[in-house]
Amino acid sequence: SSASAPFSVPSAEKVDGFPRRSMRRARQRRSHSSSQFRYQSSQVELTPLPLLKDAPVAELHDLFCKKLQQCCVLFDFLDCVADLKGKEIKRAALNELVESVATSRGVLIEPLYPEAIKMISVNIFRTLPPSENPEFDPEEDEPTLEASWPHLQLVYEFFLRFLESPDFQPSMAKRYVDQKFVLQLLELFDSEDPREREYLKTILHRVYGKLLGLRAYIRKQINNIFLRFIYETEHFNGVAELLEILGSIINGFALPLKAEHKQFLVRVLIPLHTAKSLSIFHAQLAYCVVQFMEKDATVTEYIIRGLLKYWPKTCTQKEVMFLGEIEEILDVIEPSQFIRVQEPLFKQIAACISSPHFQVAERALYFWNNEYILSLIEENCQVILPLVFATLYRVSKEHWNQTIVSLIYNVLKTFMEMNSKLFDDLTASYKVEKQKELKRDRERADLWRGLEEHQDRRMQMLTEAARNQRNLQERGERGDPPSPSSPQTSHSDQPELKPSGASSSSSGGGESAT
């Protein structure tokens, strides 16, 4: 057909069966989007209806309803030239509906609710297509955009206006916007198209605000989405948007915090930090965490210990983010809470300072530029300085990066001014401590050497026992009297050794045990 003319394949290429790559690219670029059009049975031809604004008042609701039904027809946007007329009629109808629900009063009457929700459901609910790019990296790659956006946007817009309309009545809506509806809505947050997620965010926020009966359910389902994201798939595009909604939900929590909310913090929000794609939603996540602290200072310890548990081991980029979050937390921490966590916290900070990655070391050292943190450090200098001193001293001599070295000198200087007596003591005992540490290492090595020798000896005894047993058996078979020199093995219940002992125990240990 003429419609597909721009993409018809030259005859030469029909032979080898492969369109040129550029052409394939072009086609791929268009094939963004949804699996929607599959469900189209037979396409209905749309006919334009009269305009809403021209309709007599008596017929307005009926016409509104007809337009809603008309908008339930779906179009194939993968083929951008198919059924242009129908697409245009639907677009115009959607525009009218948006306009009408946003500006006119008294349009939203009860019989329209099921029709409106049906139209919305039919259009927006679909199984999202798999990502074009299986290794999609939200930071690097362009997202795949929803092809049917020209219609979808208007449907979302209509939904939003519908929820925001002064005529909107939650008591009527809750019959149609039910748990099943919300669950499907939440699944759409996985859309790769940021425009869609933006609409969903606002809409879900309105639903949460207006339909009180759904609140607990929404929170629970968001929990489930996050848990699946953390522990099962590691993939969900809408984490940042959901966290943004949660940020304002947390803000509204009543005090004292319910167990459910604390559980959410400890078992969902904190583990979210382990995600590989943390950078995409870290700002929103840190905001939620700080919101919790500001609500109830007693959760501080859970938070800090949680972050320390999940501290990145190999990803320096994430380490910098963690340090940033720790600074945000310290900015609002209560001094009494600070004391509870200072020890493990500053051990970690010391470890960061000695990181060979200068951005990590630098981010940690910047804490000393923060006046509030500095005052906390000063108050607890007796505890903190001994924790970090050895690291500062060593790194100041060893670090390859000059900026780090000079930052460390400043920190050391600050400490010297804070408590010169302690500082001098620590300087004096540095070498001794170092020696002690070496000694401990040696002792550990000795201990393990001893243990391993012990294991080897056991192993040897086992083998000997097995051999004796075997000899004994053979003699028995030959009818010889048992030799008095072969002892009844006293190691009959010797454990089977793992892993290297497997071969020898199978050659004898098993038998001798019986």
Next chain:
Amino acid sequence: CCCCNEVGCKPGADGDDSLYPIAVLIDELRNEDVQLRLNSIKKLSTIALALGVERTRTELLPFLTDTIYDEDEVLLALAEQLGNFTMLVGGPEYVHCLLPPLESLATVEETVVRDKAVESLRKISQEHSPVDLEVHFEPLVKRLASGDWFTSRTSACGLFSVCYPRVSSTVKAEIRQHFRTLCSDDTPMVRRAAASKLGEFAKVLELDYVKSDIISLFTALASDEQDSVRLLAVEACVSIATLLPQEDLESLVMPTLRQAAEDKSWRVRYMVADKFSETFVSLQISLCFNCIHSVLTIWLSDLCLLCPVSEQELVSDTNQHVKSALASVIMGLSTILGKDNTIEHLLPLFLAQLKDECPEVRLNIISNLDCVNEVIGIRQLSQSLLPAIVELAEDAKWRVRLAIIEYMPLLAGQLGVEFFDEKLNTLCMAWLIDHVYAIREAATCNLMKLVEKFGAEWAQNTIVPKVLGMANDPNYLHRMTTLFCINALSEACGQDITTKQMLPVVLKMSNDQVANVRFNVAKSLQKIGPVLDSNALQTEVKPVLEKLATDTDMDVKYFAQEAISDANVEQRLVQQAAFIFPADQTCCSLAGSQDRSEQRNTVVSITACNLMNSRIACTNPSQTVSFPNFFQPDLHAPVHSLFSAATQIEFDQTNE
């Protein structure tokens, strides 16, 4: 006595158990440094051995149970260790002592830890006596199944099937009830876990219960509100289908399967396509053999009746994932359907898919070529095949390129050397200079496999000159590729080519201005050393390594020293062997042999004998060949491994 549970047993001859008070060992297990803690946990068996079974049970295990809060990596190591602990707590009689710590581990959040704990629990469940299983194990499963947090319920799903077959019928009824409950759990995570274990559980159930319980659970899960649950139910379908008699399949399984094939979610349709041939096979197995042929024909037409989304329709499915899943199973069907049916029904689909615009679809077809080859022969397809291969070889996605490289040796074998040289050789060489390292690495490995297939002579004529030519490339990454190729090829090419052609290039590259190239020279020399003869090693390799060992770059020095010490260790062992067994003709001649792999064998057997203080093993060094692990002349290799090897040899000889 603490080393064993026998009354009246004297402490071991070494009597040094008291040297290791539990406190010291426990200190090691809770060292502040995670790495040290991890090391200690990984050697938990050594600690348990030092403590003896009694104290392991009464002191070590309670400690482990109480201090379960740790980094996930430590917990993972712990969960793994405990699965192998039966003998260390005193054998099957006491194995239930291991349950408390594993129970806690089965409830932690991190999936890998939980899975490992479940794996260990499954393992030790086999070591429980039927009584212990009911008294200790089954209550644990129940506790997990009714845990508050979803993690414990998820873990429980994996434990039902291991205890079900060995408990009384009352307990069986309880287990079935628990499984039913979890299948309709509130959280989708648990329903997913239950759905994924449905097939496994069905296999241990009595047929009546499969029909009454499993089918209803299967139907319910297959129409779950979440597609992630539905698709797992489809997966279980394969196992369930094998369990049921043929006459029940149509009424019990097929309606659900049809429904799944029409599911609105592409993920579920994908799973149907993916499991298509497996289900197909399992459905057949349960058929009477006599009627296989007629049934096949029926099935073939039923392919279309089976569901609206039959083969043909799935092939034109709009969703590329469904298509590519189908592409990967469609070839499997060819062996089932036989030549005629394949040519008539599958070949057109197959050719259509080879031209699909989605690279994954084409790749999946090519990956399963061996099936077609068996049925209709690959030559018939080479016309359509070649453009597809070329296209994939240049695909923009490197993972696609990687996948096609991996099929090259297979293709080369099927298409023959001429076809290969003509059409595919250039591609293989082009991959060597790909801008993605993984591709260059795979290309190197590919060359090695090709040489193994086509022989050293072919390598010398076609590949080696091109590879060595890259040594002068201005791009250091390409120069390094030469070294990597040499590493991979030296063994397959043999001593002659390696010494005469490759070695001079490597040695020349030791003067490269880029340090990365130089230290890779050191690594290469270490790698190809075993292929070279002693003369070349002493006169050519050693001086270069010694020079590199004084390099200004730290890494170059390190790797050069590494290579030198590697060579020295081997040398010393050979000398030592000759010294210990001066009278033994075989040993001496082997030790003096120029063939270094023979030298190694000698070294290994000698070391083993030495430890046994026996010469028996040495009389026939070739026996040690059956212990490939010991080929490495590595002194770090656990001494007791050699020891047991020697013991083994001795036993063998005693038997003779």
